Amino acid sequence: MYAALTRQAILDAAAKLFVSQGFDGTSVDDLAHESQLSKGAVYHHFQDKKQIFEEVYRVAAEGVITSVVQATIQPDLIEPWDRANAAVRAAIQTYAAQPDMRSLLRQVVGVLGEERTRALDGEVAMPLIRGLLEELNALGQLQPVDIPITALMVFRLLSESSLAIALSGDPGEQARRVEVSVLTLLSGLRA
Incomplete structure (x- = not known):
């Protein structure tokens, strides 16, 4: 359940940032910060920003x-x-x-x-x-x-x-x- 919640937090943060800043204007660091997770947690759930x-x-x-x-x-x-x-x-x-x-x-x-x-x-x-x-x-x-x-x-x-x-x-x-x-x-x- 924790993994699913973590993944959803990343997707929620990404949806917000990709809309407000665009794909190119959003870094994995931004996604980690917005989702209140580590960069490693982001990469644990997704291969790269494109997959997100x-x-x-x-x-x-x-x-x-x-x-x-x-x-x-x-x-x-x-x-x-x-x-x-x-x-x-x-x-x-x-x-x-x-x-x-x-x-x-x-x-x-x-x-x-x-x-x-x-x-x-x-x-x-x-x-x-x-x-x-x-x-x-x-x-x-x-x-x-x-x-x-x-x-x-x-x-x-x-x-x-x-x-x-x-x-x-x-x-x-x-x-x-x-x-x-x-x-x-x-x-x-x-x-």
Whole structure:
């Protein structure tokens, strides 16, 4: 239990510092100081600062997915397309509402590289996207498309949408514009 608490203290400190100071502006000494641990304790739990950032980003991305899942299980959403649209709206609005997530999103490719970022985002988001598409397909509400390819394309569309929100000076307004575009594009998949 102590190890889990120590690890969480490091991640909490890292989330705060990576947002406020950026990855490059944060040292392992800063992480140790902020978490009230020794530098050795930080290295005991993580190989390096990049691994810490990856875990902070993963936790934040999983938080977005949690918001999306909660939006899709509302009792008033009976129709499958309503759930799919609610999922898209929730993802977009979560990025617009969370400045910390937007900060991490602006940094992630520079820290982890594009390939690792895509893989990590895919691990977190693809099961949900694919599941929604498979549900729509099983109910005959999806155009005849290849599900794995379509899931990948929807994933990339949502990834680019979240980045457009993160890079905007007005995330709320950008989210409104992105939502209209994404929902319009996805409506073409409807049977």
